[in-house]
Amino acid sequence: MVSHILSWLIFFPLIGAAIVAIVPRHQHNLIRWISAGATALPLALAIKVFVSFDRTTSGFQFVERTEWIRAFNIHYYLGIDGVSVTMVLLTALLCFLCIFASWGITKGVKGFFVLFLLLDTGMMGVFCALDFFLFYVFWEVMLLPMYFLIGIWGGPRREYAAIKFFLYTLLGSVLMLLVMLAFYFFSRDPLTGKHTFDLVLLQQQNVHIGPLTSMTLRNVCWIALYIGFAIKVPVFPFHTWLPDAHVEAPTPISVILAGILLKMGTYGILRISYPLLPDATRHFALFLAVMGMINIIYGALCAMAQKDVKRLVAYSSISHMGFVLLGMSSFTSEGINGAVLQMFNHGTITAMLFLIVGVIYDRAHHRDIEGFGGLAHQMPRYSVITAIAFFAALGLPGLSGFISEALVFIGAFQTYRMLTIVSAIGVVLTAGYILWTMQRMFLGSLKEKYKALPEINGRELFTLVPLAVIVFFVGVYPMPVLNLIKTSLDHLNKLVTGG
């Protein structure tokens, strides 16, 4: 029986967007509740997926396939496996929570929610698509709402940040477009004799023909794909759009950016570069690991130097995404599982961090670390939530960040001893900037002007508590997530290493 659950996950927000678009523009609350509904159903479906997901198979599940354009053998082809299922869950959860984090948006409310729901559709599509063309369309479709969401509702330098984000990511994706076309023309389905965009079929190396059997072109393709994905992650030196975009974006959009969009980079590498070009992947594995190490150290050092707490969180994302790269380039079961778990964990932790920054910014209207102090006296509940997120980010045992970072290190140490040892310095640096920030903002004496700062409210708690629960739970008992991803990732690992 064909289940249409993935289609519903992707297109229900789009239906929501269409409904919001016809609501009168002054009905702010109605718009917000429709949007909440349009993301709540996908969340419910995602939970259903989580429950009924078959953890014993590495194949694709919930598959849907229909012909889309016959002339180019393009299919509407969806399916998820262990690599994508956590991302689907994360997307559904964060989109739902971010609707509530967007409650405070007061100008252009209708436009905001329409674009937000379109963004939701695009992101969900990227994680479910199994046809390269479809993947590419979703990948780019996502850029449009993002550009407007940063550009219209962002901070003072929003115009610059928005276009920089757009140009960078477009550059990356057009490179991917060329590779996509190369895969199409230099592949032949042995059954039908046609060229194909089918990502599952393209994994079979005997489908590749002509120039794509030469190592030179395969390496070139790998690098072009890498640039496209590295811009998204972002990997040094393509990271400069990230601090601008994250800082200027409104809180919910920063959450989506850091929580989901960054993962698309590493997801793309795992979904496309790894299985389609396993030989080139092996060839560049060390390079990937070195880039991971640079990201970890460089991101942490940059974070340490920041005065703006949102900028600090942005740089900490660069650092944490480095762990993903390091883990997945190790080709060990621990490393690659740790990497994907880190993608999930970073999604929840960094979402918390941005929400937390948003809470204080809404009250104090600035984000200068030095400008605060002693907030723990004034806002105890807020401080507890912050402490959880901060400690999870620095990898405190018992919280989720620890598990994934430990797995990454265990995996990577087997393959790259020196790199792992150097990367471990990153953990110390992370502890450094996090604790130091904690101290400057929450400890010490409270500033006079913040004596009347209101405590975190119910709506804000509603967005943060579910994430905190997940962070706790995965930190103590990560098996539900690991079971979900393990079969597929071990299979992928075997595919790449040829074992």
Next chain:
Amino acid sequence: MANVESLRYFLPELLLTALVLAVFLVDLGLKRKKVPIATLMVVGLLVSLYAVLKTPGAEGVTLFLGMVSLDPFSVFFKVIFIVTAVLVTLFSMESDEVEEKNFGEYMGFIAATTLGAVLLASSNHMLMAFLTLELVSVPCYVLAGYISRSRRSSEASLKYVIFGAASSGLMVYGISLLFGVTGSLSFEGIRDALSAGNPGEIIVLISLIFILAGLGYKIAVFPFHMWCPDVYEGAPTPITAFLSVGPKAAGFAVLVRMLHVAFSSSDGAAAYLTDISSVDWPFLVAIISAATMTIGNLLAINQSNIKRLLAYSSIAHAGYLLMGVVALSQLGTQALLFYFVVYLLMNLGAFLVVLNFRSQTRSEQIGDYTGLAWRSPIGAFVAVSMAIFLFSLTGIPPFGGFIGKVYLFASIIQGERFIWLAIVAIANSVISLYYYARIIKVMFLRGIDAEDLGGFVSSPTTITLLTILAVGTAVSGIFWGPIARWVSHSASLFFG
């Protein structure tokens, strides 16, 4: 086919000729002209469109002793020209740039240009190609200068004439050289002479360059693009829209036919043609293509007048379109045709927004578009439509322009020889986003808090047309199967 027999297949052209005459005649007897003449135009054009679709022998016959060729390829372009003319007629109704007393002649010239374009796309003979190219050009010179008492408009017209005359002269000279070495002016005749033996590489190269100069001027490619920004800026907006699609498509149609029939031959394999002229013209065209798109995009960046910006953007698009010629394959030709379908929708759409904005605010400055999305619900609608057209021009899914670019890139990658051109083209796509996004930026990213921007309204006709064009642009990016089948049928003629 002999002359008298041919007439049966020539009905659409005869109807268009009759329309040109009818418009001029009706013009004489009317005082309030706009509505009746526009109605006559639309009805006449639609009747000839019907005739185009219903004419028998659409599988490929040559008429008038080989002068004119009737085949799916020419039928495709005829449809494009007539649809463009219908839309431009409706645009002209919405515009206040053309005075009512001149409206009849103005429409007559549009009909005459369309007739020329239809014949140009079917030309199978150098002489016919040259004559019909002039039939397209001469009315356009007049149309470009149609805003009476406007210095800019007169300047545009004069520049257009001078550049046009020079390049026509070059083209005739090139044709005469080619006749000298091959002894024939029909495309097939030239092909036979070229494939029979080497008639002198240098002469063929020089004549090809001269002919490309003539056609390159018509489609505004580097280095023959200089007239384009001035003419686009000075001409009445509906005419700018018309020039950017109709005559450009006509130039491309004859260019493709000439290069594919006279200078190439099919070597049996169905998907590709080979160059038989011993002059490496695909390489030459690839260079022109790369230079055109780069120059067009770089110069567009700093424009403050939106018509000038769109002029440079249309130069850049001519560069992209040449990729389809360079590929010299069935897919390349399909790509070119596909691109024209979506280019028609998105480019005319963008110009309709410019026209609408101009009629409201008397301004063509990009800076004046500030906060258009927030001025009124109609303003928001117009701004969203414009965003769709501009993103489609950039080549971002899910809009038609994206599929068009995919087709063009695909043809280059399939050919394997000019991969560098595809890389130049993607770099250009990124550059183009920068300047298209400038317009989007002022429309959306600014003015959300401003109070005093003033309202914005559009006529119901404009709203309807914008809806059709915007929906068309979006649908052609999602359900493009039918267009793919149509262009595949239209492009198959030169192959196998």
